[in-house]
Amino acid sequence: MSATTTPTDRTGDPGDRVELPEGAAPVGRYANADLLPVPLAQRRWTTYNFAALWVGMAHNIASWTLASGLVALGMDWKQAVLTIAAANVIVLVPMLLTGHAGPKYGIPFPVFARAAFGVRGANLPALVRAAVACAWFGIQTWIGGSGIFLLAGRLLGDWWSGAGHIGGYPWTQWLSFLLFWAVQIAIIVRGMETVRRFENWAAPFVIAGALALLAWMSVKAGGLGPLLDQPSKLGWGSGFWKVFFPSLMGMIGFWSTLSLNIPDFTRYAATQRAQLWGQSLGLPTTMTAFALLSVLVTSGSQAVYGTAIWDPVALAAKLDNWAAILFALVTVLVATLSVNIAANTVSPAFDLSNVAPRLISFRAGALITAAVGIVILPWKLISSPQAYIYTWLGTVAGLLGTVAGVLIADYWLIRRTRLDLPDLYRAGGRYWYDGGWNWRAVLAFAVGGVLAIGGSHSAPGAGPFPSGGLIPALKPLADYGWAVGLGAALVLHTALSRLIPDRRAAQLDGLAEAPLTEPRG
Known part of the structure; x- marks a missing residue:
């Protein structure tokens, strides 16, 4: 059920969805078309859309390697998966709490922050959030471009992977980086409806790719490798808990950014229930399953190659069939695009628009984000x-x-x-x-x-x-x-x-x- 309130209505039922009366849209220096509330007729995201959003964002190279970091600290695979599962259940709580304002009022994160920090003061949290997103946009773009460069080298041969160097990297790697950068911009400047459609089909595609990698590794290994049998170096006593709690905070930090700007997405929800169930079904289950999947595949690589290969791109590069390599290439491309567009482009686009609504639209904010993603020299960030x-x-x-x-x-x-x-x-x-x-x-x-x-x-x-x-x-x-x-x-x-x-x-x-x-x- 939905409700429409007048501009002065401050006592509506908390479950109601609110929109401004026709012709009452605010104007002035603190408003533009991208920051105004989404009309009820345009709030169409369903439970599947939100679940697909999280599937698309969770299935990426960085998420795949989360379990490896915990295993390196001395945990066994069960402790690592448990830590990741607990972290994502915890971070889901503030995500649902802040996400509530999206379906109810149709407003993005920086406008939502105005209620607490002030109309001008909201720029403080918005710019802090935008800074993190811009940095991660550049880093994820470099990672995605590097994955394309590596897998394309298996298809195209030495002339690609052994090309002349510019600035310490082959020119073909720079080309991969810029092409990947351009594809993301082409999607995001078309608006949030295009983002929704992209996430809808990206989610099942990436799941299929990950399961295919598991099936291939299981066949090669003749079963799962010895990693699952390795005992924890920490046990379950005080040694484990000393590592567990800081690791838990680190895993929470992985999605702490989205727990703030999730109204940027939930403002398009058809109902409050859609964002609640979509996120609840999409985030903790997907992250936990993906962590388990990465452990299983890596354990198989241990049996086949004698060493655990946690990087899915490096593992895919060992494929010996051109069709399989091409499929892996597309999967890496779609997976990285999915998380980078949703997690690291939408938010700073709205945040930067909030700084100067008259001058910066959503599209302009996205272009600024993309430019900053290059200016920060992400290849240098990765090096340390x-x-x-x-x-x-x-x-x-x-x-x-x-x-x-x-x-x-x-x-x-x-x-x-x-x-x-x-x-x-x-x-x-x-x-x-x-x-x-x-x-x-x-x-x-x-x-x-x-x-x-x-x-x-x-x-x-x-x-x-x-x-x-x-x-x-x-x-x-x-x-x-x-x-x-x-x-x-x-x-x-x-x-x-x-x-x-x-x-x-x-x-x-x-x-x-x-x-x-x-x-x-």
Whole structure:
């Protein structure tokens, strides 16, 4: 059942879907066509669409290798799969909580963040999220391009794989990178409906490719290899739990970015149930099954080649049939396209549009993201993963836990899921606060961020943090950074909002009599 509210309606049932009356779309410097609420008639994503979205995003090279990192830490395959399953059940909770605003109001993440951080202040979490996405877009594009280069070399021969070098890499690898980059842009600039259609057929295709790889390896191995029989080096005692909890936070961090900007997708949901069941069925089950699949295939490679090959591209390169190599090439292409478009392009496109709505559309934001993905030199980031990918990107992802804490507290505990749609797009309304910024949310973000990453540390020479941590007293919290940041920000924002409520919103609700100062500019 759906409901249409007037611009001043603030008491609708939390289960209702809200849209602005015809002709009442906000205008001005904080609105554009891409940021406005999606009309009810255009909210068509079903449970299958959301499940397919997650299947498409989860089935990628980075997800495939998650279990290998845990096994390298001393876990056996059962402990690794358990850790990944637990992490994705946990991260599903904030994802569903923040995703609720999408079907109800049809708004993207940066507009949703305006309620908590202020109409202008929302640019803070939006740009932090966009920075992570732009970096990962470049990295995933380089990984996808490298996969194309490697597998194409098996088909085209030495003239391709042994081409002359430019900047340390064969020119054919640069060509693969740029072609892969261009294909992604061609899809994303056509809009979210094209993204939905692409994810719909990409999901079953990638599943078929992964199962085909398992079948091929099982035949070659004459059964599964010895990896499944290897005992845990940690056992199930205190040694395991010391590794489990920081590993759990790392696995949560893998999708912590999507737990923020999931309204960018759920705003297109046909019903609230569609996003709830679609995500619940799509995320934890797919990630767990994919982790198990990667373990099974890798165990087979151990039996066939004498060493465990965790990289699916490197494993596919060992195929001896041109048709199989071509199928593997297309599978790698589709899998990487699927995750990069959905996870690393849609979000920064909306986030950058939010910075200057009059100047930057969704398509322009996507093009800026693609450009930044090259400018950051992702091939250099890949060359030092400990210092840049796992430390820098991991740290920024930890900060996103504090953003989630603020958003969940504001939407569910303070506002009880009720938002004033027109005020999200104008100065002087209930979400204007002080000059467009809500200092309560900013303070909660800052405190949560310090607690989350203040004790982060790196091995000598491996990253930007000193080995003792930025704030040694906070070092015990570093292994639980995402949870600490989320919890601290949630509690602090709730307390500040209740103890020191905003005067502007209070007067609009008829709870205060002091006159308001009109915003300037």
